[in-house]
Amino acid sequence: MEAFVPRQVYPNLSSIPRSYYLGHHAAGLSKMRSLVSQIDLVIECRDYRTPIVSRNPLFEANLGERPRLIVYTKQDLGSNSTSEDRKRENTIRKWDAPSTSLFTDIKSRSTISKVLDFARAHANHSTSLFGTRLMVVGMPNVGKSSLLNALRNVSLGKKKAARTGDQPGVTRKIGTSVKIIEGDEGREGVYVLDTPGVFVPYVPDAESMLKLALCGSVKDTIIPPTTIADYLLFHLNLNDPTLYNMFSGPTNDIFVVLEALARKQGRLKKGGLPDFESSALQFVQRWRSGQMGRFILDTVTEDALTKRLELLTSYGGSLHQARKAAKQLRKEAYLGGG
Numbered sequence: 541m542e543a544f545v546p547r548q549v550y551p552n553l554s555s556i557p558r559s560y561y562l563g564h565h566a567a568g569l570s571k572m573r574s575l576v577s578q579i580d581l582v583i584e585c586r587d588y589r590t591p592i593v594s595r596n597p598l599f600e601a602n603l604g605e606r607p608r609l610i611v612y613t614k615q616d617l618g619s620n621s622t623s624e625d626r627k628r629e630n631t632i633r634k635w636d637a638p639s640t641s642l643f644t645d646i647k648s649r650s651t652i653s654k655v656l657d658f659a660r661a662h663a664n665h666s667t668s669l670f671g672t673r674l675m676v677v678g679m680p681n682v683g684k685s686s687l688l689n690a691l692r693n694v695s696l697g698k699k700k701a702a703r704t705g706d707q708p709g710v711t712r713k714i715g716t717s718v719k720i721i722e723g724d725e726g727r728e729g730v731y732v733l734d735t736p737g738v739f740v741p742y743v744p745d746a747e748s749m750l751k752l753a754l755c756g757s758v759k760d761t762i763i764p765p766t767t768i769a770d771y772l773l774f775h776l777n778l779n780d781p782t783l784y785n786m787f788s789g790p791t792n793d794i795f796v797v798l799e800a801l802a803r804k805q806g807r808l809k810k811g812g813l814p815d816f817e818s819s820a821l822q823f824v825q826r827w828r829s830g831q832m833g834r835f836i837l838d839t840v841t842e843d844a845l846t847k848r849l850e851l852l853t854s855y856g857g858s859l860h861q862a863r864k865a866a867k868q869l870r871k872e873a874y875l876g877g878g
């Protein structure tokens with residue numbers, strides 16, 4: 541039998557939309573800008589699995605006047621706690637310096653405590669009697685509201701304050717601030733403001749859009765689920781082609797995997813034909829919930845960020861282009877919100 545050879549490069553699909561910058565993203569950003577002067581620290585969340593493509597330059601451009609803490613969320617979905625993972629995290633820290641970067645998993649108290657320690661230290665330096673105000677920002681679905689809830693729970697033992705969900709756009713508006721650290725010595729505590737996710741203005745290449753879709757920053761109705769599943773298969777094969785052996789042996793054909801999954805789970809349409817769409821969503825969901833391997837999607841090397849920034853600059857991905865592309869997307873009746 542011939543050895544299995546995974547695809548090394550994913551095709552550049554021209555059918556993939558390159559924008560998802562929606563009306564409520566622009567409105568949210570503008571509101572954040574109007575509030576930023578009252579904020580002591582901005583916590584910018586990025587997805588651990590996409591430390592490059594989930595960076596949104598709009599935050600630096602609009603909120604950059606305030607000190608920033610960068611939090612890479614969902615570490616549990618991308619890290620196996622190996623020396624390779626730690627090495628990668630160090631490279632990311634270097635990219636972000638002089639800002640501090642932390643890596644969190646909402647189920648790990650120790651990772652959440654590090655964010656609380658940082659916030660506490662920041663508050664201790666503040667001379668304000670009115671408390672310290674933090675603002676959590678980030679791309680859709682990176683886990684901002686979950687982080688807020690985890691901070692509040694670990695620090696104060698209190699229940700969920702912000703609504704969370706597995707699709708982007710659950711938080712639509714900036715709400716009221718939530719206390720996460722009790723005040724002392726006559727001083728008010730530390731409060732956090734949750735904000736709606738804001739998508740990057742324009743995505744320079746189809747593969748970046750697929751990464752963001754696979755991690756859930758784009759509604760699952762925008763890109764065909766079988767395409768997202770195929771992109772996941774590409775990564776599974778590069779990492780370990782046995783990760784989906786509950787469905788099929790190693791293959792580069794997503795329909796072979798989806799047909800096996802459909803038959804195993806009874807996801808069949810009239811005439812016993814496999815329901816590829818629902819099987820694709822199920823396949824992707826399995827990975828998103830950490831049941832099919834933990835790995836990251838971006839390639840992290842010392843110079844990867846510089847190269848990305850050069851690409852973005854040469855491309856000139858402006859807000860004007862973003863608006864034009866978003867309008868086009870709406871015209872094509874893709875949008876169901878989110």
Ligand SMILES: Nc1nc2c(ncn2[C@@H]2O[C@H](COP(=O)(O)OP(=O)(O)OP(=O)(O)O)[C@@H](O)[C@H]2O)c(=O)[nH]1
Binds near residue numbers: 614615647685
């Ligand atoms: N495994 C894992 N899942 C997480 C973590 N943080 C958040 N999630 C999940 O990610 C999904 C999105 O979380 P939210 O907190 O709603 O994300 P958000 O950034 O507030 O989303 P928007 O409403 O789009 O702004 C939810 O299903 C969370 O349970 C994490 O550390 N680990």
